[in-house]
Amino acid sequence: MKKTTTRLADGRELIYYDASDDVVRAAPDGRPLDPVSTAAEIRHDRLLGESVAIASHRQARTYHPPADECPLCPSRDGRHTEIPAADYDVAVFENRFPSLAGDHGRCEVVCFTSDHDASFADLTAEQAALVLEAWTDRTAELSQLPGVQQVFCFENRGAEIGVTLGHPHGQIYAYPFTTPRTERMLASLAAHRRATGRNLFDDVLADELADGRRIVLEGEHWAAFVPYAARWPYEVHLYPKQRVPDLLALDGAARTEFPQLYLEVLRRFDRLFGPAAAPTPYISAWHQAPVHAADRSQFALHLELFTIRRTSGKLKFLAGSESGMNVFINDVPPEAAADRLREVASE
Ligand SMILES: [Zn+2]
Numbered sequence: 001m002k003k004t005t006t007r008l009a010d011g012r013e014l015i016y017y018d019a020s021d022d023v024v025r026a027a028p029d030g031r032p033l034d035p036v037s038t039a040a041e042i043r044h045d046r047l048l049g050e051s052v053a054i055a056s057h058r059q060a061r062t063y064h065p066p067a068d069e070c071p072l073c074p075s076r077d078g079r080h081t082e083i084p085a086a087d088y089d090v091a092v093f094e095n096r097f098p099s100l101a102g103d104h105g106r107c108e109v110v111c112f113t114s115d116h117d118a119s120f121a122d123l124t125a126e127q128a129a130l131v132l133e134a135w136t137d138r139t140a141e142l143s144q145l146p147g148v149q150q151v152f153c154f155e156n157r158g159a160e161i162g163v164t165l166g167h168p169h170g171q172i173y174a175y176p177f178t179t180p181r182t183e184r185m186l187a188s189l190a191a192h193r194r195a196t197g198r199n200l201f202d203d204v205l206a207d208e209l210a211d212g213r214r215i216v217l218e219g220e221h222w223a224a225f226v227p228y229a230a231r232w233p234y235e236v237h238l239y240p241k242q243r244v245p246d247l248l249a250l251d252g253a254a255r256t257e258f259p260q261l262y263l264e265v266l267r268r269f270d271r272l273f274g275p276a277a278a279p280t281p282y283i284s285a286w287h288q289a290p291v292h293a294a295d296r297s298q299f300a301l302h303l304e305l306f307t308i309r310r311t312s313g314k315l316k317f318l319a320g321s322e323s324g325m326n327v328f329i330n331d332v333p334p335e336a337a338a339d340r341l342r343e344v345a346s347e
Contacts, residue, residue: 001130001133003015004025009030009031010034010036011036012036014082014093014094015091015134016088019130025088042100042176055100070167073116082109090133105176107171108142118168120170120284121269132247132259135247136250139151142174143174148176149178150182151172151175151246151291154283155283157279161281170284178290193298201243213338216341217261223238224236224239224265227334230337232328235306238261238265240300245288245296246289249301264345271344277312283305284304286301288301310331
């Protein structure tokens, strides 16, 4: 793998991750770009004890451009995009319309491939492995930035999720605080440790493997299951069997096996509702230990994948109970979801 770091015309960082070591990335960004104006502000909700990012400048961001104006495609035929090169493997750059910026964290865009019409599930295992390298490297670098408390790599896929660019890409948020969901997990972890002396993540994974009803896919180094109390109609959690706090700590064997399992789960997601309803919209979220948490070694890196679709023609909306009270009502029993996810396995 070769990494090349450069700058776009407005000073934002652009990083290429290439599978081949002899690629030269020297094409300059020829666009006359104004400096990025970011007015991201973090406000604290005193009642809930949670932070909210206020980012008014995002209203001007690129919204569903036609394919020939895609800003994530390579720059070709005199048309300048966010990526000056004529082709690339994986490219990461600072978001021009960040939700978090300056002293309040950082937002990056990860382009998984230069192929506009592909999706993550279309990548080869080698390409997916390169994305994993990029996620790992970005986690290492962003964790070093002053003020960053948590690095979150994720993908929103599908217009139904609110994705405004069709090109296969994900994002990385470097938060200046520990997110509410992670705080809750850390609190549960500490309580379980006090009560039992054991690690809650280890117990959850061991219980799922012993029960088996919700296991979707199991490899030598990873297991994928529908969680016991799944919130979403189809939700899968992927855990390395050897607990590690973050992507950096994954060993070579786990790193090698991950693409095969993850690609298979994504392909099953696309088959869930039949060809007419494909591709399935989803959110894929990496959970990593907060950068400076005292008990970070107890945290378990894992990936949570879910779709907001519940049938071929219906989406699951976050309505009164979910949005108003944070209580999810799930119409699909997790065991039935796991059955379905095993049914649609690749031949
Ligand atoms: Zn594109």
